Amino acid sequence: MSREFARRIAFTIGALLLFRLGTQIPIAGLNISTYSPMLDFIGRLSVFALGLIPYLTAAIFVRLLSVVWRGLSSLERSGEAGRRKIARVTLGLTLCLAAFQAYGIASTLATIPGLVRNPDGWFVMTATTSMVGGVFVLVWLSEQITRHGIGNGLALILSVGFIVAIPRDVAGIVGLLESGALSGNLVLAHAMFWVLLVAVMVLVEGACRNIRVEFGALDTGRRQLPAREAVLPIKLNSAGFLIPVTVAPWIFFLPLALAGLVMGADHPLVAAAYRHLQLGQPAHLILVSIAVFVLAFIYTAYVIDPEYTAKSLAQRNGIVSGVAPGEATAAYLDRVVSLTTVVGAVYLTALQVIPGVFDLYGIGLPYSMVVNGGAALVVVCTALDIKAQVRDVSLTNPGGVRR
Incomplete structure (x- = not known):
């Protein structure tokens, strides 16, 4: 294993651990310790609660717009400068979508009795800011994985989110099997x-x-x-x-x-x-x-x-x-x-x-x-992409001669 290959693997693992750490940091102001009726739901309300959904939605919208608008399609194929402009438009749309979703979630949380310590405008603002910031941290983290790690950063973060849910789902199914349900x-x-x-x-x-x-x-x-x-x-x-x-x-x-x-x-x-x-x-x-x-x-x-x-x-x-x-x-x-x-x-x-x-x-x-066939397909495609990149880094030519 080359030093560059090892560095890329270590960087990817560290970035994914950072992503998982962020999913365990709850939004400030929630009264989690004394509010047990919705504990499982509250556990998902971390600073990364929105995930990459706003960014993916914005990217999909821009991509669809380029299908019907030749000018945008030409801009994308014009080179690095054109792609940077499209990236800025995508991030601007991501900000709007993330702020809208985060504000809706924060406003709803503030109306649940006993869930928020101080359900005032300050909580709504800080919670909204935290979740919007979480989206952009994930976008930045995914770009760093793509640039310095192994695999596509967006796909890897999505795949990890799916994979960590498997043990919980399997445990639930085992429990239903044992109960005869x-x-x-x-x-x-x-x-x-x-x-x-x-x-x-x-x-x-x-x-x-x-x-x-x-x-x-x-x-x-x-x-x-x-x-x-x-x-x-x-x-x-x-x-x-x-x-x-x-x-x-x-x-x-x-x-x-x-x-x-x-x-x-x-x-x-x-x-x-x-x-x-x-x-x-x-x-x-x-x-x-x-x-x-x-x-x-x-x-x-x-x-x-x-x-x-x-x-x-x-x-x-x-x-x-x-x-x-x-x-x-x-x-x-x-x-x-x-x-x-x-x-x-x-x-x-x-x-x-x-x-x-x-x-x-x-x-x-x-x-x-x-x-969910979609989740399985994302994980499979991510694994195939990692396999291809590992092969490219490990081999010097298609004949399979190792470094």
């Missing part, structure tokens, strides 16, 4: 299902369609690059998980919220719509499945823009083997990406609807972590 066969079936699903995730996330590309000789100043061959990999799941799954519920819940404001939340039509769109209801499963499937195609088209890719290949004197450059290459790439995305979209849709299907047929377990 759960069937041992059901728990065994869930365990076998998730082992199989994790294997499928590893297979799909590592699978890609390789397109052979030929580059002609290219003059670069005084040097001439010889003709060479390469491959253009297109992943089965190029859309990832967060954007399709996070945005899908907005498509029908935002219009429903507007209808509630206009018509009133107690209007029969609005109340019926909310009732049928609850998690586990058939209407919810159908609409979310359609939305995730469509969003996977939309976002993949942004990530792999066939026209942009064809233009980049032409600028580097490259052609897809057997395909004419220009519009023919763009059309060919569009066809390949569309066919490949069908598999990825079905895969993402299945992961999203797993909890709802379990609940619909009454075969779910009462712990969201156990039946």
Whole structure:
């Protein structure tokens, strides 16, 4: 193990321990010792209570805006200066979202009798500031992990948050098994299902369609690059998980919220719509499945823009083997990406609807972590990313010769 590799591992472990330490620091002013009825809930109200959700929401919103706004998309591809501008916009939106969420939580806490020592405006202000500051500390910490550690900082912090919940969930399931409230066969079936699903995730996330590309000789100043061959990999799941799954519920819940404001939340039509769109209801499963499937195609088209890719290949004197450059290459790439995305979209849709299907047929377990395909996918992708980075640091070349 090289010294640089060891340093990166130590830095990552230290940063994650710092993250876990922050989750144990409660918001100042809470009367935790004497307020036992909500002890489990209060235990989550640390300075990191908001986690990375405001930042991820802001990043997803900016990314979606770049899909429909060509100017923002061009800015992102213009170089480091453009990416810095987008990062500043994302942080500004994060501040607004975090302040709104933190103020709502602090105001609600102040109304619970006996929970806050001095439920006045000063508590609301300090609690709001603490939680907003916690968000930006986590954003900074995730960037440091990405830069100086191993793996993607955002994904690692999210994964650790999921993983630390597993022992509590398993202990709860064991308790229900001992009391006879759960069937041992059901728990065994869930365990076998998730082992199989994790294997499928590893297979799909590592699978890609390789397109052979030929580059002609290219003059670069005084040097001439010889003709060479390469491959253009297109992943089965190029859309990832967060954007399709996070945005899908907005498509029908935002219009429903507007209808509630206009018509009133107690209007029969609005109340019926909310009732049928609850998690586990058939209407919810159908609409979310359609939305995730469509969003996977939309976002993949942004990530792999066939026209942009064809233009980049032409600028580097490259052609897809057997395909004419220009519009023919763009059309060919569009066809390949569309066919490949069908598999990825079905895969993402299945992961999203797993909890709802379990609940619909009454075969779910009462712990969201156990039946959450998204959490499992984040952990699996993080592990695969760490594996790839460790291999890159440990090996000098693809042939596997160690340093």
